[in-house]
Amino acid sequence: MSAACARMSSGPSPLAGVRVVVTRTAAQSAALSGPLMRLGAEVIVLPVIRVANPPDPMALAAALLRLTSYEWLVLTSANAVEQFFARLASLDDPGVDAAADDPDRYSCFWLPAGIKVAVVGKATAARLKEYGFNADLIPGDFRAEGLVAAFSAAGVDAGTRVLIPRAAEARETLPAGLRELGAHVDTVELYQLVAEIPEPAVFEQVASGAFDVITFASGATARFFARMLEGNGVNPAEVFSAGKVASIGPVTSQAIRELGYGVDIEAPVQDMGALAGAIALEFGTAGSA
Numbered sequence: 001m002s003a004a005c006a007r008m009s010s011g012p013s014p015l016a017g018v019r020v021v022v023t024r025t026a027a028q029s030a031a032l033s034g035p036l037m038r039l040g041a042e043v044i045v046l047p048v049i050r051v052a053n054p055p056d057p058m059a060l061a062a063a064l065l066r067l068t069s070y071e072w073l074v075l076t077s078a079n080a081v082e083q084f085f086a087r088l089a090s091l092d093d094p095g096v097d098a099a100a101d102d103p104d105r106y107s108c109f110w111l112p113a114g115i116k117v118a119v120v121g122k123a124t125a126a127r128l129k130e131y132g133f134n135a136d137l138i139p140g141d142f143r144a145e146g147l148v149a150a151f152s153a154a155g156v157d158a159g160t161r162v163l164i165p166r167a168a169e170a171r172e173t174l175p176a177g178l179r180e181l182g183a184h185v186d187t188v189e190l191y192q193l194v195a196e197i198p199e200p201a202v203f204e205q206v207a208s209g210a211f212d213v214i215t216f217a218s219g220a221t222a223r224f225f226a227r228m229l230e231g232n233g234v235n236p237a238e239v240f241s242a243g244k245v246a247s248i249g250p251v252t253s254q255a256i257r258e259l260g261y262g263v264d265i266e267a268p269v270q271d272m273g274a275l276a277g278a279i280a281l282e283f284g285t286a287g288s289a
Contacts, residue, residue, distance in 0.1 A: 013040025028217075049224045060087060072183075078123050117135050120143070120147050121270050122269075151181060161186075165189075168193070195231075213246050223255065226240075
């Protein structure tokens with residue numbers, strides 16, 4: 001997607017005239033842009049990351065070939081769901097670039113009988129269901145810490161075998177917590193996030209501070225955004241302070257604060273609609289436009 005989009009709803013428009021930057025990948029931006037535009041916002045789409053193949057595809061293939069040996073599969077994001085099934089489907093076609101491939105082109109998907117699937121968040125569960133599978137475990141707390149607690153309540157203990165295919169830069173909180181429960185945990189890099197090349201006109205608009213809110217749906221997105229600015233000779237502090245900073249949840253907010261910047265808006269639950277609603281509530285309360 002390029003440049004800015006504007007769309008007004010037929011009802012009340014609490015975000016009318018509010019310019020909101022969406023930094024998600026190009027493929028995922030619509031999930032946030034849509035709710036924002038329905039609330040009347042002018043959306044500026046500036047993808048700062050894209051999904052790429054993992055550093056060691058052979059290690060991933062080996063783990064997938066051992067899938068029947070695991071009792072639990074853990075998928076922590078919609079990206080993980082999509083890349084997992086694309087990789088699984090491409091095992092017989094090693095020439096496929098799974099990171100760039102569209103997993104929806106495959107006619108069917110499979111998982112070994114008896115394996116259970118745990119996910120983090122409603123969006124991940126919804127994406128999993130689109131592939132024909134229901135999540136067996138969804139924590140109420142949409143964080144790695146919440147999933148560890150849910151596993152503990154589910155009786156995961158010594159000897160339980162768990163596979164976590166994940167992003168190359170994923171946190172160690174989840175596997176470490178499961179190992180403390182006694183589980184045998186294997187992690188494998190499913191994909192990596194790399195810097196996107198921004199469209200110059202859109203980048204200049206954002207770098208100049210011509211926005212009211214900038215949104216982040218992950219800590220990685222915030223980090224890559226700061227690097228994008230620095231790499232183009234722009235002071236990130238000036239841009240982060242140009243408008244309000246909105247975060248999808250506490251883990252993302254913590255990552256933003258670790259970069260040295262504040263968070264003005266945080267979604268009550270890790271859901272794109274909830275993030276759009278939290279932005280609308282902030283501007284409605286403040287009377288800003």
